[in-house]
Amino acid sequence: MLVPFIRNHQFNLINKQVGHLQNTCNTVSDPKVVESVRIGTQTKVLEAFPEASELQQQLLRRFAALNSRGEFQQYLDSLEPFRTEIEPLEEKQLKKLFPKIKKLKVPDLTTVDFRNITYLGWTDIASNRLFIVYRLNGQYVGIEGRYTPTNKKGVCFLCNRQEEVALFSAITKAKPPKASPDYYKAIGNYMCVNSDACNKNITDVAMLEKFVYDVTGNYEA
Template sequence: MCEPFIRGYQYNFIRNQADYVLHTLRTVGDPKVVEGVRSSAQAKVAELFPDVTDSRMTMLESIADLRTGEDLQKYVQGLEPYLTAFPPITEQQIRKLFPKNKKLKLPDLAQIDFRYVSYLSWIDISTNKMFIVYHKDGKFVGVEGRFTETNKKSYCFVCNRYEKLALFSAISRKRPTNASPDYYKSVGNYVCTDGHVCNKNVTDIAPLEKFIEAVVE
């Protein structure tokens, strides 16, 4: 039985590296350049899993052996049994993360393939709010904020891909020492309007974690 160890964003990163290897093979005629790209992809993938030293690393490092589109498909499909799904979460657990929202509208959890989810997000158009649920240090964290459509494309702060964006702004729960009773600080950034698309694109979860820390911790 396969022991899952690849998170969704890591899977996306590996897939992107595999795509780049194959693209280079098809478009570059210099064998040295191709070999350099192969070695770089192999090293970058290995760096994601410093504690993996068994046959799983052999599997990961076979990214350097890709030759055809079929090879790429088999390689990526071979990773899927090792995907670590977003931890199971119930509607009740989500509601507890946002206790002030008595009429909270929730996503259809049954329709989500959590293997490919690095973070859970959804939009409530009726209140112009976006909700984010993330799992960190063994517990779920919820962040809610104002959702303002921009009607433009640019780079999302989470996935760093060129997508349709909205401004997501949340009130920080942090309060400086001796802050006045009416003190508040808003933390905002531009994020994909489609959380599903963002989850497919994200290859580094650090920017999202930094944002959540600025709001919650």
């Protein structure tokens, strides 16, 4: 019996590959091209699940044999019972993650669907601060930093999609040996202003996890 095993970013990747195959089936008449896309999309999906069991792989492969829009939608719907969610957060947990911020403004957690997010992100416009909470190696990690809106679209370093972005700059806790007490280093990247859009687009957590490691300075966390 299959249990939930598809994380949000993995479902996004499946959705993207299914959409690519569906578009190919609808617009390309050359069977060799269609077959090539079937193989390519299936390969990309399976590569996102290196530890998948045989039963899980069978489920993941099914879309590659489909043809019509209705079939592809039914397939995506059939994956819903196998999607996981990150462990729901409570306000007190968020405050513990950011102990130095006495008046932390937290999002309304009752509106968050923890199955549809890879990370929890929100902004405090009054202080120009952006907050990220991500579950890494079994525990939540909180990162906060300054964000500078660009008021234009750009490529987000987390989801690699064109969205409205801001420059997010966080001070790393990592220090080189013999660093002076006042040493600090900021790490900056352009990321989505709207974390909901980012969570719908993200298909890989490698950049997110590298960023978390680089900022926290704890490569064993």
